[in-house]
Amino acid sequence: MELFFQQLTNGLAIGGIYALIALGYTMVYGVMKLINFAHGDLFTIGAYLGLTLLTSLGLSNYLGPVTGVLVLVVMIMVLVGIVGVLLERVAYRPLRQADRLSAVVSALGASIFFANALMLIYGARFRVYPHNILPKVSVNIMGLDIPLIRILMLVASLVLMAALYFFVQKTKTGTAIRAAAIDQGAAKLMGIDVNKIISIVFFIGPALGGAAGVMVGMYYGQINFTMGWVYGLKAFIAAVLGGIGNIPGAMLGGLLLGVIEALGAAYISIAWKDAIAFFVLIVILIVRPTGILGERVADKV
């Protein structure tokens, strides 16, 4: 039983990261019907920028570890958000009237561009976050040692997701985003500036991905320029699993994928971990092609 609960917490922590990244996929898909394949690389950019700011600004020295990390995460979210907005302007907006395949090709191109740019700027070696940014404390819950930072990661992911959900459901801009997701043309007729809405979506999604990048950097320590690919793929599965275009679906899909992977690793085989994740995806797509929460086709996002 200890194995089960330990793997459950392992799965939830990594699942929170998947969910944060999946939100970016799902929002962009909801509004533009575009799979932003460069999203994983925005996550990597977040991790690298986080390292740069962390080592050059030394925030933790004069703000204290916890405030320092919070300020860092907010700064990264803003910066990566800006990169996301620029990405949309350069790579997707000119192709908005073209067929969908062109946009996908453009997304893949942007992904390769980002990965190689990061390699040229930061070098091909692994980069390593400084150790002991946050104090290494473990919390003992029912005989399980859970590092505090894991709990913080999960809590931070949940808070960000909740904030996003509130923003989309309760604010005026959120309503406009939902309107644009249903029908861009009609939204335009209602006086919504669709370009602005798309820019906002391309700010929020990458910002969350960037936050995930910093968290991964801080917790796992090691980053490299190709890491966005694996995480991006997993988050994409999570988004589809939960129902792509659906925000609570992305959260659920991410957490579920993390837990399935961890339990699969424990009770079936570690080497089959990824295969299990994909198998679950296939089963879901056969049984419920819209994803778990994807029933409200008319009201995506």
Place this chain on the structure above:
Amino acid sequence: MKRRLFWIGLSVVFTLILGLNGAWAKSIKIGLMCPLTGSWASEGQDMKKIVELLAEDINAQGGLLGADVEIVVEDDGGDPRTAALAAQRLATQDIVGVIGTYGSSVTEASQNIFDEFKIIQIANGSTAIRLTEKGLKYFFRTCPRDDEQGRVAVKNLEKMGYKRIAILHDNTTYSKGLADEAKSLLEEKGLEVVFYDALTPGERDYTAILTKLKAANPEVVFFTGYYPEAGLLLRQKKEMNWNVPFIGGDATNNPDLVKIAGKDAAEGFYFLSPPVPQDLDSKEAKEFLAAYVKKYGSAPGSVWAVLSGDAFLAIAEAIKGTKSTDPDRLADYLHNELKDMPGLTGKISFNSKGDRVGDLYRLYRVDADGKFVLQP
């Protein structure tokens, strides 16, 4: 106006002379296939630096057969598919021999291509047994084989007195080969293998594997994968407050391991490896190390990159010895006549399969400062 025309004319003439001169002087091209990108990029970049340094050195002494040596570098990205393309590009560039590469599965993808084109290949980090069991005439390697490493690993595990042993690999040709080798040897000796499974390289979160490992309750874990994963395993093991000792295979021999794991988590990690460059005491090794530090500012990271230097020296020696670039004569020379050539990592000879002869493996331990300390 006239003056300008004169200068333009003069520079055109000079350019032509220089250009033609370059075209006339025939150079000896030696290929280097290495992972300049991808997760083993740091190994590949060191390989490039080392081989280029040695080539400069030979050119300063007048080159080979009166011609300059030119190194043609192709990036294999640490990926078998890219390697096959890299090998094809190299094979069509009129090269005499090729050095590389690092990972066994990557080398395997290139072997047959070079063999078809009759090009000598000397791998430097590819230790999987089957690479030389295929009987390819033009294939050699300067690194030892996994069965040798497996024997040394089991000998050391026995010596340290462990009875319940966990084995973890990463499903690459090299890692699984070594894990299988160690498993069968351990079982022959009546030691218990309580865990045998693989992880997926390239991930960040290995807590799922560590939790399962811990549940198997081993006295020691033998990890046969590469340094990025080993570093993360050590780091996350420490965070779980689990104090089981880890022993790594030779692919964990890279200073980046300590950076990834952190000094406190890396301390006490054992690994097997041919001696790191700094522990080599031959004259050739010391001179080379000094020249390397002078040119690049720091010592080469791992022994695998240095073994690419040995591959270069062996090719150069064979060209000198046979006074030819004919692949059949070079292969014969390397198989039969090259005996105890002083290399950077010790004396170099090859057996009939193309494997390096001799006993190379040592046991290392990471100390509290993150230094690799040779164990007696």
